Amino acid sequence: MQLEFWGAAREVTGSMHLLRVGRKSLLIDCGLAQGRRKHAFERNRNLPFDASTIDAVILTHAHIDHSGNLPTLARGGFRGRIFTTSATEDLCNYMLVDSAHIQKSDVRYVNRRRKKEGKRPFEPLYQIGDVRKALSRFRAIDYHSWFTPVEGVRALFLDAGHILGSASVILEVTEAGRTRRIAFSGDIGRKGLPILKDPEVPHGADFVVMESTYGDRLHEPASAAKGYLRECASSTAEKGGVLLIPSFALGRTQEVVYRLNQLWEEGALPPIDVYVDSPLAVNVTEVFGRHPECWDKEMIETTRNDRDGDALGFRRLRYVQSVEESKSLNAKPGPMIIISASGMCEGGRVLHHLSNNLDKPSTAVLFVGFQAANTLGRKILEGRSPVPILGTMVEVNARVERADSYSAHADRNELIAWAESARETGNIQKYFLVHGEPESAESLATALRERGTAEVLVPERGQAFEL
Numbered sequence: 001m002q003l004e005f006w007g008a009a010r011e012v013t014g015s016m017h018l019l020r021v022g023r024k025s026l027l028i029d030c031g032l033a034q035g036r037r038k039h040a041f042e043r044n045r046n047l048p049f050d051a052s053t054i055d056a057v058i059l060t061h062a063h064i065d066h067s068g069n070l071p072t073l074a075r076g077g078f079r080g081r082i083f084t085t086s087a088t089e090d091l092c093n094y095m096l097v098d099s100a101h102i103q104k105s106d107v108r109y110v111n112r113r114r115k116k117e118g119k120r121p122f123e124p125l126y127q128i129g130d131v132r133k134a135l136s137r138f139r140a141i142d143y144h145s146w147f148t149p150v151e152g153v154r155a156l157f158l159d160a161g162h163i164l165g166s167a168s169v170i171l172e173v174t175e176a177g178r179t180r181r182i183a184f185s186g187d188i189g190r191k192g193l194p195i196l197k198d199p200e201v202p203h204g205a206d207f208v209v210m211e212s213t214y215g216d217r218l219h220e221p222a223s224a225a226k227g228y229l230r231e232c233a234s235s236t237a238e239k240g241g242v243l244l245i246p247s248f249a250l251g252r253t254q255e256v257v258y259r260l261n262q263l264w265e266e267g268a269l270p271p272i273d274v275y276v277d278s279p280l281a282v283n284v285t286e287v288f289g290r291h292p293e294c295w296d297k298e299m300i301e302t303t304r305n306d307r308d309g310d311a312l313g314f315r316r317l318r319y320v321q322s323v324e325e326s327k328s329l330n331a332k333p334g335p336m337i338i339i340s341a342s343g344m345c346e347g348g349r350v351l352h353h354l355s356n357n358l359d360k361p362s363t364a365v366l367f368v369g370f371q372a373a374n375t376l377g378r379k380i381l382e383g384r385s386p387v388p389i390l391g392t393m394v395e396v397n398a399r400v401e402r403a404d405s406y407s408a409h410a411d412r413n414e415l416i417a418w419a420e421s422a423r424e425t426g427n428i429q430k431y432f433l434v435h436g437e438p439e440s441a442e443s444l445a446t447a448l449r450e451r452g453t454a455e456v457l458v459p460e461r462g463q464a465f466e467l
């Protein structure tokens, strides 16, 4: 078999790995590359292979950097099946449609400039029709149930504990009478994350492709997250202001809501109204309710003991869908908590809330996710003022906080433990580290080399390996 790395190689986005077995081609993930707009756009548009030659796709989870370029694949003539878990399929129904809307508004912005320069306008990367084509290829498979994506390959999904529906996958490849196993970690979650089960480790692998996002960093324990929230909610309640939590619609939003619900149930939440203001988050949260097979024991018990039977809702919390209701929040007197996307403040309704509230000393902004360089979130976090929002400069007089304990990715120690457990049950010849900036991938590679005999590689984009 031959393994080719076409994304998330010495970087964290655009996950896409190609496994060739005999005459069959199997793609593992087909994510959007993100980063500098022009570069990302070119790369996402030009797949490095003919889409019609791909026989099947295995999708590890619904995050856009893993699933977001499936519509481009479908548009390019892919006619095979996309195998994934049932929860991932349901999430992609919303995530990919949302992504098509983002592609459209992104290109509109670029074209405004091109028009001024007298240049020909760009087409969006893909349209809703391409999303529909991709979604029609999905086939849901249960965790722990072997299936055959292409001739010569059996596959098994394990729970990766990263987001709802996330999976690691074991591929058992038989060629010329010889059978070997290659495991793809997908994104690896953390033990003790609320709602989700702990990550499972693939067994019996000969080769492992694993993520390394936080290969050089440690996280605060996930349990510390509740304390930050209580503290920020209390001081906002005292000041009568607004606590703004910029958060991505999938994963982090539900985690924050779950913690708030816990505080509410314990009677530890001060009297304050809570709004989740993101239509995508509303839809995604509804998908969480439909997939109890993905819940951990704590989530099942919390739901059972919850006063209103809902671990992602309570009397003072409202999910806001309509634009009118979102706008009406501005006229409401505080105190209140608003959770709104996007997580790095690069778009979405959070921009309106920031623009209306950042100049007030009674406002607090709590960042619960990573803020990439050059994003508005990063500027606010670094203490810049004024900051540009929706075409105007806004003074920052708000209190700005950040909670590091929120992360859906395993940290360095958890990644090492995961790799070590995989080694105990298999006869691993090679680890390939992907989905990490060069420093974190190399740092994890060094740690793994010190511990074992297997070869540890950090592939570059376009590199191919005969296994």
Ligand SMILES: [Zn+2]
Pocket (backbone or CB within 6 Å): 061, 063, 162, 187
């Ligand atoms: Zn992910």
